Amino acid sequence: MIKEDFNTKIDFIYLSEPDMIAAGVTDMPQCVDTMEDMFILMQKGDYRMAGPNSDSHGAMITFPDESPFKTMPKPTADRRLMAMPAYLGGDFQTCGVKWYGSNIANREIGLPRSILMFTLTDVVTSAPLAYMSxxxxxxYRTGAVPGVGARHLARNDSKVIGLLGPGVMGKTTVASFMAACPDVDTIKIKGRGKASLDSFTAWLAETFPQIVNVQIVNSVEEVVRGSDLVTYCNSGAVGDPTTYPIVKREWVKPGAFLAMPSSCRLDDSMSGKDVRKIMDSIGLYTAWYEEVPKPAHNHIPLVGMRFMDMIEEGSMSMDELEDLGEILVGNIPGRQNDEEIFVMSVGGMPVEDVAWATVVYRNAIEKGIGVSLNLWETPVLR
Structure with a gap:
């Protein structure tokens, strides 16, 4: 029996994109700190994502190549309708779900490729706390992960960034590199067109004026050669790994740290035992590998999935993979000398959204940001 004086009113806040900015969503140093806290909780096991192993990236709607229904969407490039739920413990104690909608054709009508919304909820009652852009x-949460890696694995004297793909992810990844390695003064950039390069260089000049040497290069080899920090943030068709941009060992500077949140392939030398292979979460890739057809790298173009294919083929052993969280808590050593080369696969996880959404939500509550909405005073059905 419910007590009559029990307060059943539920209010939550709506945070538009300008509200999110006001609440600090673009504060990359704080986001890097938050992602580090999250990885430590993950290593301890104080988290849950979807799937039977609690490590799934999410649940995605797929569309057939041919359908009898004329209005059904086609499986065009980067068509994604996906729910990404997670729970995070520790000082967060929240859960939530990101709805991920993506269509490359959006760009033809002036919209971003992806339009995303996040619902943050109370972990006990499941009542909404916030609905946010x-x-x-x-x-920012995806871009922050390379910064966590760079903080612990890049050389302290890192000066040069090599970037393929100067889009949104390129900007946030560079921002996280700068949070981890503030002495960087040079960047080499390869992009597809003048518009994206102009947008990136204008953002760079405003955001990081200390990067005084900006080079526009014409090949991925030039991106990699001589760079202390390397990232591929490109977009492109998935399916044929021979079309993914490559990294060759002969290009890589001794001591380089490579963070790859996008499609990439490595030559045989870059896949050898003398290159340390860091996964943002081995559990994530294990779950992915169970869920997709094989070879998995044809469907998920991250280097981590190529490693999983190689393990299945017998050309690599699982113990060659290192989990970032294990390094953060000291179970595995970080950089041990100035010559070590690291390549880190960045897959992106819904638990990251929960972590950063919780921090931004709490900032918004503290600052009185957002629009208060009422779910009900008393529910009609209970």
Whole structure:
């Protein structure tokens, strides 16, 4: 029996994109700190994502190549309708779900490729705490992960960034590199067109004026050669790994740290035992590998999935993979000398959204940001 004086009123806040900015969603140093806290909780096991192993990236709607229904969407490039739920413990104690909608054709009508929303909820009652714009939330949490890696694995004297793909992810990844390695003064950039390069260089000049040497290069080899920090943030068709941009060992500077949140392939030398292979979460890739057809790298173009294919083929052993969280808690050593080369696969996880959404939500509550909405005073059905 419910007590008559029990308060059943539920209010939550709506945070638009400008509200999210005001609440600090673009504060990359704080986001890097938050992602580090999250990885430590993951290593301890104080988290849950979807799937039977609690490590799934999410649940995605797929569309057939041919359908009897004329209005059904086609499986065009980067068509994605996906729910990404997670729970995070520790000082967060929240859960939530990101709705990920993506269509490359959006760009033809002036919209971003992806339009994302996030619902943050109380972990006990499941009552909503916030409904928020999530494009920046998602971009910054993903971009922050390379910064966590760079903080612990890049050389302390890193000066040069090599970037393939100067889009949204390129901007946030560079921002996280700068949070981890503030002495960087040079960047080499390869992009597809003048518009994206102009947008990136204008953002760079405003955001990081200390990067005084900006080079526009014409090949991925030039991106990699001589760079202390390397990232591929490109977009492109998935399916044929021979079309993914490559990294060759002969290009890589001794001591380089490579963070790859996008499609990439490595030559045989880059896949050898003398290159340390860091996964943002081995559990994530294990779950992915169970869910997709094989070879998995044809369907998920991250280097981590190529490693999983190689393990299945017998050309690599699982013990060659290192989990970032294990390094953060000291179970595995970080950089041990100035010559070590690291390549880190960045897959992106819904638990990251929960972590950063919780911090931004708490900032918003503290600052009185957002629009208060009422779910009900008393529910009609209970």
């Amino acid at each position: 999530a494009n920046l939330l998602s971009a």
